[in-house]
Amino acid sequence: MGQEQKIISQLSNFDIRLLRVFRTVVNCGGFAAAEVELNISCSAISISMSDLEERLGLRLCQRGRAGFSLTNEGRLVYEASLQLMTSLETFRTQVNAIHHELKGELSIGITDNLVTLKHMQITKALQKLKQQGPQIKIQIRMIPPNDIERNVLDGGLNVGVIPQLRPLPGLEYQPLxxxxxxxxxxxxxxxxxxxxxxxxxxxxxxxxxxxxxxxxxxxxxxxxxxxxxxxxxxxxxxxxxxxxxxxxxxxxxxxxxxxxxxxxxxxxxxxxxxxxxxxYQLVLRKGACPNLVLDTFLREVNPKNIT
CATH class of the missing domain: 3.40.190.10 (Periplasmic binding protein-like II)
Structure with missing residues (x-):
């Protein structure tokens, strides 16, 4: 317990960066798949993972010929990291809202091959969002609908665009x-x-x-x-x-x-x-904290859903 308190008290920007790498590796299912997402080499990812394990004093994952898999401790750290990232983004959004500034991140999951759908206003909505908040960082992930729902549910994505399927508890769906x-x-x-x-x-x-x-x-x-x-x-x-x-x-x-x-x-x-x-519909996590960046995007992409 003493070591855990020491780790938490010394949580730094470097630790948060390592946790972001870890979260991406888990979401992508391994080091190789995370290379493109992170835009760094597999060896750099491996070093980051080793650094994180050393700083936490825990073995987070198994990697080798058998493939990538999380340890029990790794699963707990992953879940805790999602809560941490969500809390950090909520804090940043709320502080920015006080200053009436659009800053922060918007992470979107989109089903493949929608860019040619002329009445899909995602491009124009992102354009207007970026014009209103030049410092906003935007992340787009093109992944299957089930993965989008899972990532929205666990906080890895702010919003998703998916075809209508069976609704899942804990998620909110808006027609698009x-x-x-x-x-x-x-x-x-x-x-x-x-x-x-x-x-x-x-x-x-x-x-x-x-x-x-x-x-x-x-x-x-x-x-x-x-x-x-x-x-x-x-x-x-x-x-x-x-x-x-x-x-x-x-x-x-x-x-x-x-x-x-x-x-x-x-x-x-x-x-x-x-x-x-x-x-097609927007998918959001029920009960998510207010997010000025997300709310602005939703208003631009689908004004009729904003009351």
């Missing part, structure tokens, strides 16, 4: 935008030159199809159940890769597929019948 998806094939596919009237359900089922490997709503799954799924992809870019082979058909958002439709590399199949809409 809709995204339309159609069934596409490549110009080398046998369906490309066929009239929609000649494409039957039986013919469609004879074609190989690609489906997403991530969670879908029940009404969306119904569209894939009518296809002969012989391939899966973890994101929409993977779906596009397989459609472009000319061997698969698959659903893509219209805004994302438009570049290939324009170049006549893809076409939509029976768009009047084969389509569905995905609702």
């Amino acid at each position: 935008y809709d995204e339309k998806s159609l069934l596409y094939c490549n110009h080398e596919h046998l369906l490309f030159d066929m009239n929609d009237d000649d494409i039957t359900a039986q013919l469609l089922y004879q074609c190989d199809a690609v489906a997403p490997a991530y969670a879908q709503l029940a009404q969306t799954k119904e569209h894939y159940q009518k296809l002969n799924t012989t391939a899966t992809a973890t994101d929409r870019e993977g779906v596009a890769f397989l459609i472009l082979t000319g061997c698969f058909i698959g659903y893509l958002p219209t805004h994302y597929a438009q570049r290939w439709v324009t170049s006549k590399e893809m076409r939509a199949i029976c768009p009047q019948q084969l389509h569905f809409t995905t609702e």
Whole structure:
């Protein structure tokens, strides 16, 4: 207990920096994956982790050929570090609010391939936020919806943009935008030159199809159940890769597929019948402390949700 009190009393900026590195390594699942996120080498990450373990007097993780994993002590330190970072950001935000200044950080998790959705106002909202607070630091993580929810819940992200799925306790969801998806094939596919009237359900089922490997709503799954799924992809870019082979058909958002439709590399199949809409929403942690930076971003990205 004496050592713990000594550690807490001597917590410094250097310790906080080491804890930020540790948190990123845990979120990314290992040293190698954290290199890009931290923009430092794997050896530098290893040194930081060793320094943190020495300063805390604890073994935080196992690393080696078997892969990266947290020790029991590492899990407790990780949870404590999340509380610490949240408290520091809350303090900074509240002090800045006293001065009516926008300073601090905004960390956002976004589902892949939304940048081409014209009515998605994230870019304009970030632009206005940065104009109002030039010193604000912005972090964007492109990760799957389930990871976004988990990171928002544990404080690793301030806000997320995800498709509508099953709501989780402890999170607040705000409607954002809709995204339309159609069934596409490549110009080398046998369906490309066929009239929609000649494409039957039986013919469609004879074609190989690609489906997403991530969670879908029940009404969306119904569209894939009518296809002969012989391939899966973890994101929409993977779906596009397989459609472009000319061997698969698959659903893509219209805004994302438009570049290939324009170049006549893809076409939509029976768009009047084969389509569905995905609702996107903002996800926030319930009961989170007031955050002037986050509130400003929310007001800019979706004014109708601000009361």
